[in-house]
Amino acid sequence: MMADENNTEENATPQAPVENAPAAAEVAPNVAETTEAAATESADTGAPSQPRENNRGGRGRGGGAGGGGGRDGNREGGRGRGGRGGRDDRRGGRDDDGGEELIEKLVHINRVAKVVKGGKRFGFAALVVVGDGKGRVGFGHGKAREVPEAINKATAAAKKKMVRVPLKDGRTLHHDGMGHFGAGKVNVRSAPAGTGIIAGGPMRAVFESLGVADVVTKSIGTSNPYNMIRATFDALVHQTSxxxxxxxxxxxxxxxxxxxxxxxxxxxxxxxxxxx
Structure with a gap:
């Protein structure tokens, strides 16, 4: 028994002294000295000392790579990989081609459905009239799954099909006229100053966008806004000066x-x- 205890004590390896303890003790004074130096520098410059933050600059909503972090990363990084970018929708503003002010009138909007193999896909159709108020006017039709997109399509189509109508004194038509489309017929008549726009529904939107201030109209037959608009344009394109x-x-x-x-x-x- 005594021999076994002696052998155990002889085979035990002596432990080496811990040398890292002084190094760990030296770290704390260095951190304290750095904090004191920062406080001294802030006192000299008069700026408040602020702790340093992890400013890695995340992607944010716009996906800015390496920006200022958070929202600042969106400004610096632009669209980046994770963002769609902003849309510049300027409805009712200036025309992109001529830089002139345009008047936009939403005449009619209805819900439509497309029958496919799996069922029905619902969407919206919009009818828009566009004019400059100085003798130019056009109409357009657009379809989309959402209402704003349908209106944008109709507006773009109307801008491409604008026609010029001669006006008398810039306020009324030169002579009476008649137009028809399908089962719809319209009569348009010039009027003296102060009469106003005697028209209803889609026809009023056309004359307001055209810039006519005095006119008398009458619609006969169908009340379909699409046919009324086309019949009105048929009467306007035959105007002569x-x-x-x-x-x-x-x-x-x-x-x-x-x-x-x-x-x-x-x-x-x-x-x-x-x-x-």
Missing amino acids: PKSVAQRRGKKVADLLGRGGASEAEAEAAAEAIAE
């Missing part, structure tokens, strides 16, 4: 306006007042 008639007939505008006993000076003045 004295200037275009004079050019086609090879005469002067004063010759056309000089009928009915009007003097030559009055005819010349009336011809100069006419604007397309």
